[in-house]
Amino acid sequence: MTDDSRESPPIRLRDITLTLGGRVILENLNLELPAGKVTAVMGPSGAGKTTVLRLVTGQLKPDAGEVWIGDDRVDQLDARALNRLRRRMGVLLQNGALLTDLTCFDNVALPLREHTDLPESLIRRLVLLKLQTVGLRGAAKMYPRELSGGMNRRVATARAMALDPDVMLYDEPFAGLDPISLGVSLRLIRDISQALDTTSVVITHDVGEVRHFADHCCIISDRKIVAQGPPDELAGSDHALVQQFLKGLADGPVPFHYPAPGLAEDLLEPRQ
Amino acid sequence: MSDPGAKGPALLSPLRELGRAVLFLATALAHMRLTRLQIAETLRQIYFAGVRSLVIIVTCGFFVGLVLTLQTYDTLTRFGAGDAVSTVLALSLFRELGPVLTAILFAGRAGTSITAEIGLMRATEQLDALELMAIDPLERIVQPRLIGGLIAVPALVLVFNMTALLGGVVFAVALMGVDPGTFWGNMQNTVELGRDFGHGMLKAVAFGAIAAWLAVYHGWSARPTSEGVALATTQTVITTAIAVLILDFVLSAFML
Amino acid sequence: MKSSHQIELTAGLFLLLAVAALIFLAVQATDRGVVADGGYQVTAHFTNIGGLKTRAKVTMGGVTIGTVESIGLNLETFEAEVVLQIADRYSDLPEDTSASILTSGILGDQYVGLEPGGSPEPLRDGDRIMLTNSAVVLEQLISRYLFNTENEEE
Numbered sequence: 001m002t003d004d005s006r007e008s009p010p011i012r013l014r015d016i017t018l019t020l021g022g023r024v025i026l027e028n029l030n031l032e033l034p035a036g037k038v039t040a041v042m043g044p045s046g047a048g049k050t051t052v053l054r055l056v057t058g059q060l061k062p063d064a065g066e067v068w069i070g071d072d073r074v075d076q077l078d079a080r081a082l083n084r085l086r087r088r089m090g091v092l093l094q095n096g097a098l099l100t101d102l103t104c105f106d107n108v109a110l111p112l113r114e115h116t117d118l119p120e121s122l123i124r125r126l127v128l129l130k131l132q133t134v135g136l137r138g139a140a141k142m143y144p145r146e147l148s149g150g151m152n153r154r155v156a157t158a159r160a161m162a163l164d165p166d167v168m169l170y171d172e173p174f175a176g177l178d179p180i181s182l183g184v185s186l187r188l189i190r191d192i193s194q195a196l197d198t199t200s201v202v203i204t205h206d207v208g209e210v211r212h213f214a215d216h217c218c219i220i221s222d223r224k225i226v227a228q229g230p231p232d233e234l235a236g237s238d239h240a241l242v243q244q245f246l247k248g249l250a251d252g253p254v255p256f257h258y259p260a261p262g263l264a265e266d267l268l269e270p271r272q
Numbered sequence: 273m274s275d276p277g278a279k280g281p282a283l284l285s286p287l288r289e290l291g292r293a294v295l296f297l298a299t300a301l302a303h304m305r306l307t308r309l310q311i312a313e314t315l316r317q318i319y320f321a322g323v324r325s326l327v328i329i330v331t332c333g334f335f336v337g338l339v340l341t342l343q344t345y346d347t348l349t350r351f352g353a354g355d356a357v358s359t360v361l362a363l364s365l366f367r368e369l370g371p372v373l374t375a376i377l378f379a380g381r382a383g384t385s386i387t388a389e390i391g392l393m394r395a396t397e398q399l400d401a402l403e404l405m406a407i408d409p410l411e412r413i414v415q416p417r418l419i420g421g422l423i424a425v426p427a428l429v430l431v432f433n434m435t436a437l438l439g440g441v442v443f444a445v446a447l448m449g450v451d452p453g454t455f456w457g458n459m460q461n462t463v464e465l466g467r468d469f470g471h472g473m474l475k476a477v478a479f480g481a482i483a484a485w486l487a488v489y490h491g492w493s494a495r496p497t498s499e500g501v502a503l504a505t506t507q508t509v510i511t512t513a514i515a516v517l518i519l520d521f522v523l524s525a526f527m528l
Numbered sequence: 529m530k531s532s533h534q535i536e537l538t539a540g541l542f543l544l545l546a547v548a549a550l551i552f553l554a555v556q557a558t559d560r561g562v563v564a565d566g567g568y569q570v571t572a573h574f575t576n577i578g579g580l581k582t583r584a585k586v587t588m589g590g591v592t593i594g595t596v597e598s599i600g601l602n603l604e605t606f607e608a609e610v611v612l613q614i615a616d617r618y619s620d621l622p623e624d625t626s627a628s629i630l631t632s633g634i635l636g637d638q639y640v641g642l643e644p645g646g647s648p649e650p651l652r653d654g655d656r657i658m659l660t661n662s663a664v665v666l667e668q669l670i671s672r673y674l675f676n677t678e679n680e681e682e
Contacts, residue, residue, distance in 0.1 A: 059404075083406040084406070086403075086404055086405065086406040087405075087406050089404070091404045091405075093397045093401055093404075094397070095396065095397070097396060097397040097398050097400065098398075098401075099393075099398055099401075099402075100393075100396075100398070110405065110407070111407070113309065114309075114405070114406075115406065156401075159405075312532065312536065315535070315536050315539045315540075316532065316535050316536070318539045318542065318543070319535045319536075319538055319539040319542065322539070322542045322543075323538050323539060323542045326542070362557050362558075366553075366557075366558075423543075424542075426546070427543060427545075427546030427549075428546075430546045430549035430553065431545060431546060431549050433553055434549040434552055434553055437553070456557075459557050459558075460556070460557070460558065460559055461559060461592075462559070463557055463558040464558060464559055465554060465559060468558065469553065469554065469557075469558050
């Protein structure tokens, strides 16, 4: 892999429109994820955050618009080129998605064994170093089912970084973690971003922690980006949805009530 | 699979499913690399599919041999042809019961296991993770299981036939007092290596291919939920049984 | 969970077991393809082959040495032409060997029994057996018997 431009690439989504299962998920969406920085992608459930991730990885193709990672136009790559691109990306899926029939060691070693010709002794050292970064070198011989969910994710992070990627994508890395594990994850994301000089994208709900790890934020709602900028800038925004989201208000642009006929009618008349 | 209420679509839906399954098989076998990793993984799958099925195959084989000999001997002695029992046993086993029963037992034991495994991998995003690491899940997960099943089933058929014959020997010779020389001698005189045994093994290979293919297909196309996986495992058993029995008839007709 | 060494070992043993089963079955439970080792063909013409079928045995002195390969009808002589496939190891049969269609047991299957002649010349691939005895057809036997007894009574 003699790629000379091994600096982290910026990620751009331009005029993206995407329909899935008859529903328009994203419409004319524009998003800039700056190079070398950690960006948090936030928004209400079902807004399309994971969809954005899938566009960046090339798992989904937009109906209209362009997806760029650096100089590569992701949505138009053929299978080979897409594979080459993916080797420069590390993806952490929710729950880690480690292969259950392999040990933690073998899981982290998998991309190294598949995509490099390095001798086993060197791979061994690399794997142990990666596991050391996430604090789980001692668990190398254990199987994923023997570890907690948080530890699974850490091993999966080590696996995602195995090939020293330029881009790191995290799909809801903080979901369901206790405060300590949460702190660990935050630290890891920042450390990796700095050590490997990656462009990092973190899909998250965790508004409270955002300012601790993100250089840049954006909020997706209603098929578009409703706000973009550094965390402090967002906090000062007077957009109704941004305020509801950041403050966790029960009712607002995202309604509390599921659509239903009027209450008085429902109570007075027998339901058919 | 298909909605039993609808008439028109009910015929098309299984056809479409069959088409999908065939396309899946073609794609899965498309790029085969002979690397050490692949061979090691295939051996592992032979272990899981074959070795783990041994218990049920040996047990069922033995009792099938025992009961088949019991029934045949009882019937044949009414015609004074008790000595033919070994021939009837061997012919029924080699040509029909060995391959068919082994394939169906395999589907129940190893086939469902494979289906559930792949279905769960999909549900827990492991297959997605592989794709995102630029590793082809068809190559890494599906191929070894396909080839493993293809090798394991004929091997299991051989073991089934052998244990069933032993079951027959136990009944006929040990219990009924049939002379062992007559038992084996009659069998050797009538059972042809190429025709009876060979054709049976051909069936075994064909059925192995079907069982392995359907097991991985149903796992791969399962909906990524617990109900989806459960449904997929039952479909593996049902479709394998039906396919094997239909193919059995077709092959038998051709081979005779 | 077993180590990969153990798994590979067990898988290897399993395949070994399968091969052992194959050998056992092939040797112990089949005819080992007695006539599968090639062979040569000779023809024999019969006026009546009775119930002889293809794949029926060809024996000499009670020992199976081949099978009936095919049965046809010669449209000029209206005789049945039977092609016999004989295993290579029985290749020195005298060329005046005779062939008869016999029944095994009383109601058994029919087979071709060969009786050796005395000629020093051997039968070769493509030769024809000249001396043949057709099958005994039960109805003809009975009607001949009846006819003869009728004659005697007169």
